[in-house]
Each structure stands twice: as C-alpha cells, then as structure tokens.
Amino acid sequence: MATIRGCNLPEDLYYLIDKHVWAKPIDGGLLRVGITAVAAKLSGGKLAAITVKAKNIGQEVKQGKSLATVESSKFVGPVPAPVTGVLVRANDALAANPNIAVSDPYGEGWIAEIKPSAWDAEKDKLATGASGVASYQAKLEADNISCS
Numbered sequence: 001m002a003t004i005r006g007c008n009l010p011e012d013l014y015y016l017i018d019k020h021v022w023a024k025p026i027d028g029g030l031l032r033v034g035i036t037a038v039a040a041k042l043s044g045g046k047l048a049a050i051t052v053k054a055k056n057i058g059q060e061v062k063q064g065k066s067l068a069t070v071e072s073s074k075f076v077g078p079v080p081a082p083v084t085g086v087l088v089r090a091n092d093a094l095a096a097n098p099n100i101a102v103s104d105p106y107g108e109g110w111i112a113e114i115k116p117s118a119w120d121a122e123k124d125k126l127a128t129g130a131s132g133v134a135s136y137q138a139k140l141e142a143d144n145i146s147c148s
Contacts, residue, residue, distance in 0.1 A: 002130075004137045006148025007037045010106055014126035016082040017139050019064065022106070023082040023126065026113070033082055034110040035070065038140065040102040041147045044074035047098040052090035052112050060086050061114070063122055068111050070101075083122045085114035 001010045009015075013022040020039035023031045040047075052068040061067045066078030067087055090112050093100060101109035116122070127135045140146070 002133045004133060005140045005146040007041065007140065007146070008106070009036065009038075009133050009136055011129050011133055013106065014082060014123055014128045015132055015136055016064070016080065016125075017127050017132075017136050019080040019082070021080055021082045023114075024106075029115065030088060031083060031085065031114045031116050031119070032110045033067070033079075033112050033114055034105055035079060035101055037105050037147055038136075038145060039070075040105055042075070042145070043070055043072040043102075045072075045102055047072045047102060050079070050094045050098045050101055050111060052087070056087050057090065058086065058088075060084065060117065063118075063125075067114070070098075079111055081114065082126060083114065083116045084118050085116040087112055088115050089113040 001008050013024050015022050020036045023033050026032050049071040061081040063084045064080050067081045068079040070079055091110050
C-alpha cells in the first residue's frame, strides 16, 4: 500500500480519482466499492451515516452517479459509482457503525457490491497500479489535500 501525503492508497484498487471512490474485483464477477482514505478525511473524519437506499438494490447505477449517501458533521453528499452496474448488496455493518468506512476504508468499510455491466470498457477510465497512485498523488498535490 502506498502512503501519499498521509493517505493510504492501495495499488491493487481501481480509482475514480475525482470522486474519491474505489472498486475491487471480487468473486462472482462482482466489484466491491467504497470511499478512499482521502474521502474519509475530506468528510471530517467522523461519519454520522452511510446510506444505500434499499430501493436501489437490483437497480443499475451509472458510472459517476450516486449509489449511496455519506453524512458527517461537515458534509452530506453522494458516493458515486466508480463503474456502471447493478447494485447487488450494501454493507449492512455500516448501519451500526459508519466509521468503519473511515478506520478501514479498503477492508471492512466497503460500501456496496456491484455487478458491472461495462467493466472492460470502463476500467480503462479508472486509475490503478503504480501509475494510478501517481495520478492520485498529482491530484492531491494540485488540490493541496493531505490526510495527516
């Protein structure tokens, strides 16, 4: 895992950098998605709620469109989908403790699982690997964002 400006950014994830969300391929052709450590920092670091609307389960969400809502004392806003796909499952653990998304954003703090509908076409629009982390670093430096 790379640490850039105090922000943990694993190289094995796919990032939609401008939206501070990630995707990770998992079993069954699904993608697990969540917010980055950067998004957690920008939200104020203490979340009141993360909500995936039950009516959205089974529905298609377009890349960049909201699949959940994050609420903190500083911010209420969308969690955009990093790719287009059908929302399959929400992380129920976040209802009881939304701050798992802050303390473990790439592990237990994932937000939802998506069955991608255009993964091969859209994954090339996401940043990944060492070059993806370098691109994210450039964004953090340009916007003067730090997690420490």
